Amino acid sequence: MTQTATFRSILAHEPIPSDDQHGYLHIQGAFCPKQQRRDGREQQEEKQESYWTVETLQTALSRVFQHNFASLGFPMAATQVEVLDTVAPFTKIRLIYETPLQALHVLVVIRQRKTTIQSLFQCIDLDEHFGSRPIQATLLTQQPQLSDTIAWTRSSPPKFRRLLMRPGESETLLQEERATTRFVFVSNLLQNEHDADWDEPFWVAQAIRSAFAVDVEVFVNHKSLSKYCHLGFRSAEEAQQAVATYQGKQVEWKWAGATGTEHSITSGMLFLDYASITQRSRRRLVRGDGPGEPSRSECTSLTADVQIPGLVLIPDFVSPEEEAVLLAVLDGPHAPWAPAQNTPTEGGTVKRSVQHCGYVFDYRTADVLRDRSNSGADCPPMPAVDRGDKTLEEYLGESVREGCGWEVVAGVIERVRRTTFSDEDDGEHSYKTINQLTVNRYAPGEGIGSHVDTPSAFGDGLISISLGSGIVMEFNCVQEETKGLRKQVFLPPRSLLLMSKEARYSWEHMIVSRMTDTIDGEVVRRGTRVSLTLRTALDKNGSPMACVESHSFPPCWGNPNLLSPLATPDCERNHVHAVYDAIATQWHHTRGKRGVLWPGATQFLQKLPPGSVVADVGCGDGKYFPAIWEAGSYVIGTDISLPLLETATSAASLCDEGVPESRRVSEPRRHLRNRPAIAVADCMSVPLRTGSCDAAICIAVMHHLSNESRRRRCIEELTEVCI
Ligand SMILES: O=C(O)CCC(=O)C(=O)O
């Protein structure tokens, strides 16, 4: 779960009518039908095309919530259902119940059963495809005067300070309030971090409210329940009073559980501080994006007008024919889209699809995964040209004519490396060290959050080629003097955008998630855009990483085995297989024949019923064969090293010369050893039928497998031959 997502569990963030004792429940999700995309993933229906309106949704939800649906376990009907959003995908719904306790019951049902939007609508026989994610449910506070829309951002040093601000508050006011805002951060909530009862934000909120004995909003997130929370008091004075009273004290948290049982636990020594302002919200204030403020500036299509030093737009960098071939391979049915990854910038996961070549960019850590042999860091190499005597353009032309998609990707990358970009102030530059490609696919409505590409991960010179639909990219200045300045640039299809120097480091770039762009006054509907982002991944010293490339296509990424454990990594080939092949004979004489076995393994073998068939995966020179035979079982041995297996079959291995007495096979069992059943095989793919063995052993093999997915795969294989 990402930082932003954790704040989903904020309690009490919506103003509600002040009248009564009703219970208010917020449910969140995408309450709008989804289309199945070609790649099988879900896509929210485009709002313009959807028949699904606030009214349809309101009617459907009323049917769901104004009945007691036994199948869903809702214990009571809501007295009112309100759709709070006015546009698809309608994410916020408010349910009003007769009493807070009723609302609480429904909350518990939704959370415990992980109720999905699909299951909600299924029960009224709505024949549409909705999301399969659990609904998020939040109980609303009874203190309407406290809440406003609140902006949270990630922590910035000092660690626990967070912003809580109300729209319309001026920066000066916030600055003044800084010392004593009405918002307070409280840490050390628990003496014992693992207090089992304290596991539900609702109880936490209840206990804190009753301990502070004044109306207070409680902001907790699931991950930090045991550690900290934020409190919103009605005034700075009340906050001040609370800080003075509770600083360094221990308090007794008391709450009534779902069944009414009283609970109580003791806090740690509380630490309280006022919440502070973060940069992001400051920027919002500077650029005046609050309610009633002037709306966004219009987009200019020419970078010349935009004037961000280091920003260069080259129209028609790829030809329409090249574009068609590129789209066919990158966005076709076999496009190797990576699994969704977490990104803290966009509230959970990257919504658009992404592919990486060369090195994976990890959105969770905002860093490049430099060790390609780690699990999750495995991705196709950079496609490279192999053009013989042809010029690059001849090679590209031929590849386009023959529809060789990967060759065209490789050729275009090479064209970028050879392009010289000129800069009035700074002379000429080219980016020959490009070693990383990220392909982004933006369906209409999808975008990318505002960011500067991690400077320690990528060098100067970020290049983005747009294919398919054009799009407006927005630039937000983060340089101190001009912070908050914002410019928009239209990136036409087939153009190349270079962000270098100031444009790369002092401006964030983003693509707003929306269905249309306003380009020079005209509203233009977005289509699907596929972009190629080319960058130079850096090592920890800031030098370009090696370019991992291949000119055999398609690069080894037959999706869905993008991270296939089946391919033997070079490190295993060179440092395991080759070594055992080379030392097989010595190994057998110095290790195998000495017959030193692991007691755990021999005990296991002895416990097997006589007559069992045992797979010895990675059997090497058959060191365990005598123990298996001696236990009255049969063995089938496999190993990747033929020389090692040869020693298992050699006369030497079958006679007892040099073998300690205790490891020799007794006379009645000798016949078993005459013809050991062995095969050269990779333990990633054991050539034995499912369930054909009674037991499997795999001794001193696992540590030779160089990543987690390969180790897991080996264990799966072992299990499979025995089921
Ligand atoms: O799609 C683009 O043009 C930009 C992508 C981007 O900014 C990124 O992947 O960091």
Ligand SMILES: [Fe+2]
């Ligand atoms: Fe970027």
